[in-house]
Amino acid sequence: MNLKQLSDVLGLSQTTVSRALNGYPEVKEETRRRVTEAAERHNYRPNTRARSLATGRARAIGHVIPVVSKHEMVNPIFSDFIAGAGETYSASGYDMVLSIVRDEDEERAYRDMKSKGSVDGIVLHGPRVNDPRIEMLLDIGLPFVSHGRASGVQLEYAWLDVNNRRAFQRATEFLLDLGHRQIGLINGFEDMDFAARRRQGYEVALAERDLTPSPHLMSSAEMTEGNGFRAAQTMLTGDNPATAFLVSSFIGALGVRRAIEDAGLQMGRDVSVITHDDALSYLRNGEDVPIYTATRSSVRDAGARLAEMLIRQIENPGAPPEHVLLEAELMLGLSTGPVKG
Template identity: 65%
Template sequence: MNLKELAQHLNLSQTTVSRALNGYPEVRDATRKRVQEAAIAFNYTPNTRAKALATGRSMSIGTVIPTSNKHEMVNPIFGDFVTGASEAYVKAGYDMVLTLIEDGEEERLYRAIRAKGNVDGIMLHSPTMDDPRVGLLKELGLPFVVHGRASHLPPDYSWLDMNNKRAFQRATAFLLELGHRRIALINGLEQQDFAFRRRSGYVEALAQHGLTEDPALMTSSEMTELEGYRAAHRMLALPDPPTAFLCSSMLMAIGTRRAVADARLDLGRDVSVITHDDDLSYLKNGQDVPIFTATRSSMRDAGRRAATMLLQQIAEPGGQPMQYMMEAELIVGQSTGPAPRR
């Protein structure tokens, strides 16, 4: 069934049916409900090209990944975020366009996107402290939402972020309350804003307990299993090794667990580990009882919320920046325990 046939069946104009399906506010609720029910009953799907012509929109959302960050596409964190975002896009009739671009070519690409009009908005990932993409997209007038924040820029743009500083401050304080004093931080790349904030939370919690951070117990790298293993293996070989680790991702925590096992130590008894981002569809943190103690924040929910914010900006241009802060909850698992006696 096409739009014309659906309109004839409902004895409505094609314009009214189209507006009802696309959420225009001037359509009465009773009419909108009637149209939606008929569309479901007759398995009617709007023609994307026709919808784009009618609305003047491309009905696509852009996500641009520079080649230096291409590992993100196989990262389960990115996968969950994209899954959540896609749920919102599909519901609104949008497609997602994923583009891989050479480093240094992003400005050219964004200007070309604006000129061609082949996407209606942009989702920005992995912002740095003073990310130049924010200013560029504001200049181009493209609707965008940043997944994260850029701490060194004025906060006059739309973003969705997790309270990284508070999450890592709380996790560090939890380990300190268990008696740990040699706590290692295995962090992501600290030129990225989220990792900078996590380090700040860790350092602040140590300071509140009268402790100074030890550079030998702090590392910053890509969030992979191998990097987690290498960092933990090196630190456990120190003359005064850590009794606890705070990891920025599940993959790093898995690598840390491997290093702990290689050192013939018991997880949760000899060495404690806390991870972040354990609520992942394809990398579960155990079954009934979590393996790792974790600061948990749903990436799928973050993707869904950020996409909804971006779609609202596209539908209502010229509005105020939209900002949303998510909080992580501390989940106690089997990987933490009191500091061992030396």
């Protein structure tokens, strides 16, 4: 069914039907409801291009992904985030535009999207400490919501984040309560805001027990299985080897487990491990009983909630920026136990 046919069924002009479907305020609520119900009943789907021309909106959300080898975007949690966001976009009548660019071309990509009107807003991924992109996006007037916060940026902007500092403070406190004192931190790149906050949580928990972090028990690198393996392998050697690990990525924790087993030790009995586990839809942390004790949050749910925030900002441009801070659960698994001996 096309617009003319739907208009004939309703006995209304095509202009009135189009305005009702596109949310024009001058259309009476009774008329809008009648048109919407008829459109659903007759399975009418408006032409996206025509709708964009009518409203002055692209009906699209942008994601700019820099192609660099050492970047947190390579972590496979990204696909779960995109899946959650994409479902929300689709339900709200928005398309998703993924733009893959060289690292040095990222700012130009945002400016092009704004000048061409190809998207109505964007998701800012991987905020860094003192991230300059936030001021730039505010200056050019492109609506955005940041997935994470940027320490050091005092400007008002919309964000959704996990309380990374509190999550890692609680996890470190749990290991300390089990008697562990040699706790290794295997973190992501610490110019990334989430990793900086996780290290802060780890250090605060140690300081509250009058303990000083040991430099040889802290690692910061791309969150891969190989880097987790190599960092843990190093920390398991020497005069004061790690008896426990706090790992920033489930993928990295797989490498930590491999290092523990290569050393002839058993995870959970000889060495404890807590990981940040984003409840990946395709890589489960066990079935009935979690394998790893984990600070858990659903990145898919975060993607859906952030998408809702961005759509609200696009459709209500005068509203103040929203801030959402999610708390991670500490889920007990088989990977932790009291310190030995």
